[in-house]
Amino acid sequence: MKLSIVFKVFQITIIIMLIIIIVLTLFLQKNHKELQKAENIRYKSYVIAEELKQSSDDLTRYCRSYVLTSDSIWENKYLKVLDIRNGKLPRPDGHTISLLDSMKKLGFTKPEFDKLKVAENNSNELVWTEKVAFNAVKGLFDDGSGKFSIKASPDIEMARRIMFDKKYHDEKKMIMAPIRDFFKMLDKRTHDAVIAYKVFNNSLLRVVIGLIFLILVIGVISFFIVLKNIIQKMNVLEASNKLVMTKNDELSRFTYIASHDLQEPLNTIISFSKLLKEGYHDKLEGIGQKSIEIIDESTMRMRSLTTDLLEYSRIGRKVKPEIIDVNKLLENIKLDLTELIDKNNVTITYNNLAEVSAYRNELRMLFLNLITNAIKYRKETVAPEITIEFEEGKDEYTYAVIDNGIGIDMQFKDKIFEIFQRLHTNDQYSGTGIGLANCKRIVELHKGEIWVRSEVGKGSKFLFTIKKDLING
Numbered sequence: 001m002k003l004s005i006v007f008k009v010f011q012i013t014i015i016i017m018l019i020i021i022i023v024l025t026l027f028l029q030k031n032h033k034e035l036q037k038a039e040n041i042r043y044k045s046y047v048i049a050e051e052l053k054q055s056s057d058d059l060t061r062y063c064r065s066y067v068l069t070s071d072s073i074w075e076n077k078y079l080k081v082l083d084i085r086n087g088k089l090p091r092p093d094g095h096t097i098s099l100l101d102s103m104k105k106l107g108f109t110k111p112e113f114d115k116l117k118v119a120e121n122n123s124n125e126l127v128w129t130e131k132v133a134f135n136a137v138k139g140l141f142d143d144g145s146g147k148f149s150i151k152a153s154p155d156i157e158m159a160r161r162i163m164f165d166k167k168y169h170d171e172k173k174m175i176m177a178p179i180r181d182f183f184k185m186l187d188k189r190t191h192d193a194v195i196a197y198k199v200f201n202n203s204l205l206r207v208v209i210g211l212i213f214l215i216l217v218i219g220v221i222s223f224f225i226v227l228k229n230i231i232q233k234m235n236v237l238e239a240s241n242k243l244v245m246t247k248n249d250e251l252s253r254f255t256y257i258a259s260h261d262l263q264e265p266l267n268t269i270i271s272f273s274k275l276l277k278e279g280y281h282d283k284l285e286g287i288g289q290k291s292i293e294i295i296d297e298s299t300m301r302m303r304s305l306t307t308d309l310l311e312y313s314r315i316g317r318k319v320k321p322e323i324i325d326v327n328k329l330l331e332n333i334k335l336d337l338t339e340l341i342d343k344n345n346v347t348i349t350y351n352n353l354a355e356v357s358a359y360r361n362e363l364r365m366l367f368l369n370l371i372t373n374a375i376k377y378r379k380e381t382v383a384p385e386i387t388i389e390f391e392e393g394k395d396e397y398t399y400a401v402i403d404n405g406i407g408i409d410m411q412f413k414d415k416i417f418e419i420f421q422r423l424h425t426n427d428q429y430s431g432t433g434i435g436l437a438n439c440k441r442i443v444e445l446h447k448g449e450i451w452v453r454s455e456v457g458k459g460s461k462f463l464f465t466i467k468k469d470l471i472n473g
């Protein structure tokens, strides 16, 4: 299949998936809000249940205290609780709303509301009983029409009997029982709603993570298909030695466009993966958390790959050699690496390096790669010491970048200059295996050679030559 078609299919798939991810993320946010609403209703219903129970107990206590002491302070307290409960006086939080109305605001089903109605009726009846007790203490008695117009001597005994006998107790139970039923129903319903939202949320999240994974997998596969093809073609072309330069140019251009275009969707994936990590990493556990970590790691790795490939494809594009002061070039590189150098206590030494005619960006990339490798592959307990040496030959200059790092097994001396070949692949040394392949291409562009001398555990010396006369050389 033609590479450009593979690449287009990959791009379109990623765009479609990104759209799906955006829609799902919006859903996720909406669902999250609903979940918070359901949890809020649940919390409020607990508060109201507590208040109802508390106020009912207060009423009983105040009325009983009154019939025992005949002190009007208890009657005032009793009336205040009743007024607050009926929405005639403000509650402690400043709102003036009856308990029944606050319950209605939570939004009930019909069976829940019916239970509440029963409780309210029973409660009104109990208030009536308590009123009879209050009035008996004052010597006022019911005339049969609901008015306390019969005056006689106070009957404290009767008042106490009303408030403490079994009948009162039973009537009180009849208020609390439907309220308990009501809250059981409400509790079950809101609990189910919260669980349903949570399940839905988790499934959505899994789909989003799954899709991002899929994008990554498709991304990585297409990426390698493209690469493999490019490299195969380059090899074939180099072997047949026909039109190498033009074809290489074409392929470089293609690598450039491919890696450049890959970076665009990749940046979007990286933003999403960051969003995921910040928003959901702590909310998930086990495989969920691990997946987010893998996504983050893989996206960062893909980014270094595309960046290195961009460099690979840029080598030798539309530039002319210039006379370059290598000392200044190295000063510049040191400035760029200040943070890395300070962090690792690196010393870089060089003296009076000659001017050379070279491609500026490429020569810079060459030194930068060798120096960053010398720092990256350092020995854990030893501060990196890098020396850059220079020697003038008949037709060429030879440069050497020497380090005191972990060194390289010499049986791999050629392999390390091939693309994607890495010797140290544990977590400590992250990399793409493109750096030295880039160096080789740069040196070849300068009609020179690059090689390494090294001893494991002692350090490495990377040497390269540059022809004096680059144009005719």
Ligand code: ADP
Binding pocket: 373, 374, 377, 403, 405, 406, 407, 408, 416, 421, 422, 423, 424, 425, 430, 431, 432, 433, 434, 435, 436, 437, 460
């Ligand atoms: P990477 O991205 O892995 O650093 P490179 O192409 O720059 O890729 O290097 C290829 C491999 O050569 C590295 O993975 C590492 O194992 C080895 N290597 C490169 N430079 C050094 C060095 N200065 N010291 C020891 N090993 C090195």
